Amino acid sequence: NNRMIDIWYMMIFGLIGWFFKKLDYNMAPMLLALVLGDMAESAMRQSMIMSQGSLLIFVQPPIALPLVIAAAIIGCWPWLAPMVRRMRGTEGKASPGH
Structure with a gap:
């Protein structure tokens, strides 16, 4: 996008990735959360709307x-x-x- 903020994002997330690798974090759960997070959030929101805010639906x-x-x-x-x-x-x- 030719914006400096994109470079900063890349550097920050690269640094976070380096720390995770250094601390021996497993990347598979993080990748799964990144991929499925939006779907889980929208399903949770839809369930809460259907149940009118009650957690008993689960x-x-x-x-x-x-x-x-x-x-x-x-x-x-x-x-x-x-x-x-x-x-x-x-x-x-x-x-x-x-």
Whole structure:
């Protein structure tokens, strides 16, 4: 576009990409969010308009609540797994046969 602001954007996002690579961030989830973000936002807006602002639209159908719970567990698993291991008493122990 021959504008200086485009050069600044390129430099800023290049620097952000360099930091992400240096900090060993996985780029696949970021790319997926970049591609699907607009679609997810418009679907969320459409759902909120249909339900007149009620969040219950996401858990009222019979299949929705188990899927929401499963997604929450999967999303929180990195923090839940150590607690589960601690409760089972297997923290730091090798599995049988090893």
